[in-house]
Amino acid sequence: MTWPAMLPWNEIHARLPEIFPEGSANREHSIWEIAAKTIFVMLYAGAVEGAGRWIRPDQVTRMTEEQAGQTGEEARDAWAAVSVRPGKADVPGRWYAVNTRESIRDDTIRYALIQNGAVIERAGLATTSPAGRYALQGEFAALLAPDMDEVTFVAKAAAWREKHLNAGALARIAIVRKGAAGGGAFQLVTFPNGETRRMAAGPSADLSKAVIEGFAPRFLERPGVIALSESGNKVVARDDELAKAIGLTIPADKSLPDIVLVDLGPQHPLLIFVEVVHTDGPVNDARKTALLHIAEGAGFAPQHVAFVTAYLDRASQAFRKTVSGLAWGSYAWFASEPDKLVLFGARPQRIEGG
Structure with a gap:
């Protein structure tokens, strides 16, 4: 597979307010640090539309700063495999506690990133299945290319919204921007x-x-x-x-x-x-x-x-x-x-x- 280029999570965090401007549905949970780190983990594990790879919310909790700095393909592939193995072994320096996975799943993924078109959910997977089920929408992932200059990014973010957000969401964003x-x-x-x-x-x-x-x-x-x-x-x-x-x-x-x-x-x-x-x-x-x-x-x-x-x-x-x-x-x-x-x-x- 072709691994997506990595953008540090803090730079992803900086881009999210432009992608999801004021007026976006559940914007708070679409642009906060947890959303940036969740998106980072999807990129890190290669979970992008069409790649056939998916993540679980608990993988976000298992990421560490040390691991995030290892961006080679072999390191990413190995982590993606290890991070889904069952077990209760502690992960030193983990980003989030184990019991935050439900919040990541609901507040950030389901009711923010999926609602705003940034994340897709794997079809045909049983509710109780332990398999990964979330991945980045392909064109959204393209907005996170590390070599994109600001002017190009702003233009592409606007084009992505026009294509992927519904008319009501776009109207709400426009009204809020005009009012501000x-x-x-x-x-x-x-x-x-x-x-x-x-x-x-x-x-x-x-x-x-x-x-x-x-x-x-x-x-x-x-x-x-x-x-x-x-x-x-x-x-x-x-x-x-x-x-x-x-x-x-x-x-x-x-x-x-x-x-x-x-x-x-x-x-x-x-x-x-x-x-x-x-x-x-x-x-x-x-x-x-x-x-x-x-x-x-x-x-x-x-x-x-x-x-x-x-x-x-x-x-x-x-x-x-x-x-x-x-x-x-x-x-x-x-x-x-x-x-x-x-x-x-x-x-x-x-x-x-x-």
Whole structure:
């Protein structure tokens, strides 16, 4: 067989964030050190699509730094044979403890690298079989060629994603990248009634635009924008006539959230308070209580008020940092997956599939 050229695991680690950019499914487990070392072991053992070689997760735990430095074909072939032999003999300097093999198998291989198209699984192998079952997808392995310059690598990584990731995954990556990058001096936001407003460009404006142009038409029957603010509590738009028509008094202080929407479709209008996490933080219990007081003062009963915290992506640090504080009875919405809405609700009567 032709053995694949070796790239040190730390250099593999450095390439993974470019291959799996922000927005990639289970990105955290696709780019962490364990993923890099798992990929290294597959290369080391020659487990690449078409080669007829496969590895088991426990082989990753048995690799050592000393062994990893022995990159000759004979050393690699010998290790690949020895590392699958049964036995409980200790391996001095092993990368990971024996009991981490399940985590490597599930968190890194199954739910990250396979999901993102980087690893393939051997077909027709019984679940209980001790034989190796995982290998690198061929074109993914080619991205790890040691003699590739950075410009070529970036271009090939982009081409690989376009070919091997599904349309939904590519769209999510594109949305997250656009939201992170921003662009221009201002952002033009189009309201449901066709009017436009300008906001200072930045992540907050991008997310506010996504809420008004993406969330509102998807989840509201007849959406309207009562108020829109941006970083620094600068009011971008206030529709006092619309607010007056539904009996809402808009405070002149900082008590309002980033966006106040209304749905005029139901018999009784629905008031929606939206916080954009780039500014004042999520809708937590204290924030929800304060906003309910504003709504109740305008004659809106709690059942006619909704609370939404908008994030760029559910894999983002912002969501992971704040999810534990989101108020029960509120929603989380992600611009990268605009058709989905997460409810932090009370216990359901029963669990339903689908």
